[in-house]
Amino acid sequence: MDMDNERTVAQLLEEVRAGVAEACAKAGRKPDEVEIIGVTKTHGPEVVREAWEAGIRRFGENKVQEAAWKIPECVSGPEWHLIGHLQRNKVRPALELFSVIHSVDSVRLLEQIEHVAGEGGHRPEILLEVNVSGEASKDGVRPEQVPEVIEYALGCRSITLTGLMTMAPFCPDEELARPVFAKLRGLRDQWEKDFGIGLPNLSMGMSNDYRVAVEEGATWVRLGTVLFGTRPKWKPQRGDAERWEP
Numbered sequence: 001m002d003m004d005n006e007r008t009v010a011q012l013l014e015e016v017r018a019g020v021a022e023a024c025a026k027a028g029r030k031p032d033e034v035e036i037i038g039v040t041k042t043h044g045p046e047v048v049r050e051a052w053e054a055g056i057r058r059f060g061e062n063k064v065q066e067a068a069w070k071i072p073e074c075v076s077g078p079e080w081h082l083i084g085h086l087q088r089n090k091v092r093p094a095l096e097l098f099s100v101i102h103s104v105d106s107v108r109l110l111e112q113i114e115h116v117a118g119e120g121g122h123r124p125e126i127l128l129e130v131n132v133s134g135e136a137s138k139d140g141v142r143p144e145q146v147p148e149v150i151e152y153a154l155g156c157r158s159i160t161l162t163g164l165m166t167m168a169p170f171c172p173d174e175e176l177a178r179p180v181f182a183k184l185r186g187l188r189d190q191w192e193k194d195f196g197i198g199l200p201n202l203s204m205g206m207s208n209d210y211r212v213a214v215e216e217g218a219t220w221v222r223l224g225t226v227l228f229g230t231r232p233k234w235k236p237q238r239g240d241a242e243r244w245e246p
């Protein structure tokens with residue numbers, strides 16, 4: 001029996017908020033600088049409802065196909081964030097579903113988003129996903145290639161670039177993630193200066209390392225397990241294919 005499943009989302013959210021407040025106090029930040037994004041991938045619409053009622057306003061999903069059936073079944077009101085890798089052929093449905101995309105990782109993808117957003121009258125907010133640790137296996141733009149992507153984004157009419165996202169290598173010891181988060185904040189400060197722009201949003205920190213991420217300047221923490229318990233295995237639902245139109 002999973003202990004987490006016995007507590008309500010509201011109770012777990014209260015604990016997480018206390019964790020965020022503590023990390024903010026350590027770093028001399030204000031708790032209202034940090035926004036919790038509830039990551040509901042593999043959970044059903046009833047979990048979104050419970051989280052919404054507990055006070056979560058922003059939700060993250062990592063797959064367009066899953067979001068395409070789920071979001072229409074959910075309470076209306078949430079701001080939906082795409083946090084997983086986006087393929088160029090899924091930009092169209094993605095822009096119908098999400099107002100914020102955390103995982104932009106190439107000029108080619110940006111071009112496609114700009115094109116589709118322009119046609120459809122969408123105004124997506126985007127973050128660039130940065131592969132801070134430089135691991136070949138990870139998604140994200142390598143730091144030395146980011147300036148070229150920022151340059152391109154600044155020339156787009158339909159897209160607003162508001163920040164950066166990263167994933168730390170998974171590790172049970174959250175202290176090992178600290179240098180990754182610190183480095184992203186440092187790069188952000190540098191690029192803000194170089195381009196004379198603001199990049200206020202730093203999307204970093206997940207269930208196992210969000211406190212450290214907040215100490216290092218995260219403004220958006222993406223939390224699934226710590227709020228909603230262990231994820232059920234995702235099984236495509238009957239009717240997915242019919243409901244999902246690429």
Ligand SMILES: *Cc1c(COP(=O)(O)O)cnc(C)c1O
Nearest residue numbers: 039062083206207222223224225
């Ligand atoms: C699943 C996921 C999360 C949340 O992970 P937890 O460890 O359950 O908090 C955060 N960010 C991304 C990109 C994810 O795919």
